[in-house]
Amino acid sequence: MPPIQYIVEGGRRLSGTIEPSGNKNSALPIIAAALLTEHPVTLTNVPRIRDTETLVELCRSVGASAEWTERNTLQIHAKEIRAADLDPALCARIRASILLAGPLLARCGEVALPPPGGDVIGRRRLDTHFLAFEQLGATVTATHRLEFRASKLKGADVFLDEPSVTATENALVAAVAARGTTYLRNAASEPHVQDLANFLIALGAKIEGVGTNTIIVHGPATLGSTSFAIQPDHIEVGSLIGLAAVTRSPLRIARAGVEHLRSIRMGFERLGIVCGIEGDDLVVPSNQTMKIHDDFGGHVPKLEDQPWPAFPADLMSIAIVTATQCDGVILMHEKMFESRMFFVDNLIAMGGRIVLCDPHRAIVAGPSRLRGAPMNSPDIRAGMAMLLAAVCANGTSTINNADQIERGYERIDERLNALGAKIKRIPARS
Ligand SMILES: CC(=O)N[C@H]1[C@@H](OP(=O)(O)OP(=O)(O)OC[C@H]2O[C@@H](n3ccc(=O)[nH]c3=O)[C@H](O)[C@@H]2O)O[C@H](CO)[C@@H](O)[C@@H]1O
Numbered sequence: 001m002p003p004i005q006y007i008v009e010g011g012r013r014l015s016g017t018i019e020p021s022g023n024k025n026s027a028l029p030i031i032a033a034a035l036l037t038e039h040p041v042t043l044t045n046v047p048r049i050r051d052t053e054t055l056v057e058l059c060r061s062v063g064a065s066a067e068w069t070e071r072n073t074l075q076i077h078a079k080e081i082r083a084a085d086l087d088p089a090l091c092a093r094i095r096a097s098i099l100l101a102g103p104l105l106a107r108c109g110e111v112a113l114p115p116p117g118g119d120v121i122g123r124r125r126l127d128t129h130f131l132a133f134e135q136l137g138a139t140v141t142a143t144h145r146l147e148f149r150a151s152k153l154k155g156a157d158v159f160l161d162e163p164s165v166t167a168t169e170n171a172l173v174a175a176v177a178a179r180g181t182t183y184l185r186n187a188a189s190e191p192h193v194q195d196l197a198n199f200l201i202a203l204g205a206k207i208e209g210v211g212t213n214t215i216i217v218h219g220p221a222t223l224g225s226t227s228f229a230i231q232p233d234h235i236e237v238g239s240l241i242g243l244a245a246v247t248r249s250p251l252r253i254a255r256a257g258v259e260h261l262r263s264i265r266m267g268f269e270r271l272g273i274v275c276g277i278e279g280d281d282l283v284v285p286s287n288q289t290m291k292i293h294d295d296f297g298g299h300v301p302k303l304e305d306q307p308w309p310a311f312p313a314d315l316m317s318i319a320i321v322t323a324t325q326c327d328g329v330i331l332m333h334e335k336m337f338e339s340r341m342f343f344v345d346n347l348i349a350m351g352g353r354i355v356l357c358d359p360h361r362a363i364v365a366g367p368s369r370l371r372g373a374p375m376n377s378p379d380i381r382a383g384m385a386m387l388l389a390a391v392c393a394n395g396t397s398t399i400n401n402a403d404q405i406e407r408g409y410e411r412i413d414e415r416l417n418a419l420g421a422k423i424k425r426i427p428a429r430s
Pocket residue numbers: 025028095096122123124125162163164165166167188307313314335336337
């Protein structure tokens with residue numbers, strides 16, 4: 001596939017209504033977990049993005065049938081599956097290939113996975129996955145590939161060494177197949193972890209504590225068939241709030257899943273951006289103060305990410321771009337990933353007033369007038385953040401490697417153009 005480039009004519013006001021896609025990070029573990037049951041599963045509101053397409057190919061390669069019956073509806077039937085050798089190139093494309101470990105181990109008693117890929121945003125440890133699988137009775141060998149074996153998975157009282165999202169998801173799926181009760185303590189509780197748990201419950205699993213940091217699973221479950229709708233993507237909603245703010249545009253984000261937006265709204269409020277709620281829609285007015293709130297006593301405020309329910313790491317890049325358009329000074333502290341902030345060089349080249357203090361901290365002083373520039377998209381969220389910068393900048397920007405953006409955001413050029421943006425995708429979509 002040829003690399004994708006966006007050419008963006010900036011400085012335009014946007015307006016209108018946009019609906020977020022289904023959550024990428026819900027769809028991925030749920031597609032993988034559909035391999036746990038031998039009955040058919042229908043998933044709706046699945047984002048049709050590069051990451052889900054890659055995982056669907058991997059599911060087919062182990063013997064499941066997986067068909068898109070409508071643009072965002074996926075039917076998966078894993079009547080019989082085999083612990084086949086998985087294509088290392090496909091696994092290396094996505095972080096979520098590691099999510100096949102839980103269901104394949106449960107179904108086949110063994111699985112060998114090439115190392116997963118995903119965003120290059122710092123070290124991405126797998127130790128928490130290994131810890132959880134071992135406590136559930138599996139043996140793990142990690143060499144050039146990851147081998148998991150378990151003749152029988154057994155329920156256990158597992159304390160995760162950190163609330164890793166994908167490790168919690170893998171452990172949750174394995175625990176559903178394990179004999180006995182499992183406690184997953186220090187578990188991640190992100191909306192996508194909740195979505196996966198609700199999907200497993202819909203299949204017949206017995207799970208308590210969904211949305212908390214102690215998940216209790218009574219296994220083994222007899223699983224059936226289900227039809228399940230993926231929840232809206234709160235990270236996409238956050239990206240759209242940033243877009244509305246930096247372009248000073250009124251946007252309505254319809255069916256936004258407002259119950260999961262408190263910490264996100266609070267983060268943007270610190271930047272002087274206040275959203276209204278109307279039913280399940282989020283309304284971003286154009287007349288924002290865009291004035292950064294100092295801490296009590298006039299001290300420089302900070303915005304930092306942490307595991308859920310705090311402000312999400314995947315919105316840090318968007319928040320940095322947004323802060324360049326706000327009045328005041330703020331410390332942005334990315335606590336979780338070591339390399340996510342390096343993209344700010346692109347913003348500095350565009351005229352952003354940012355000091356990158358170290359790999360985890362950047363000081364942003366705004367507002368600054370951004371100028372269009374050529375850029376490269378290093379990862380999904382930095383790519384989307386640069387798209388926001390390009391849409392708000394004076395002049396034309398070129399974003400190379402926009403394939404990265406399309407790993408996570410469905411038809412984003414078309415959807416933003418419908419609001420008034422001017423993004424040309426090369427090659428054009430047929
Ligand atoms: C497919 C998928 O769902 N990917 C998401 C998943 O990745 P993933 O599951 O890979 O991320 P993890 O939750 O394992 O950890 C992310 C990083 O945060 C660090 N960490 C984690 C917990 C903690 O308390 N302290 C800490 O420093 C980890 O060491 C790691 O460097 O969760 C990340 C964190 O929300 C998101 O960025 C990814 O989009």
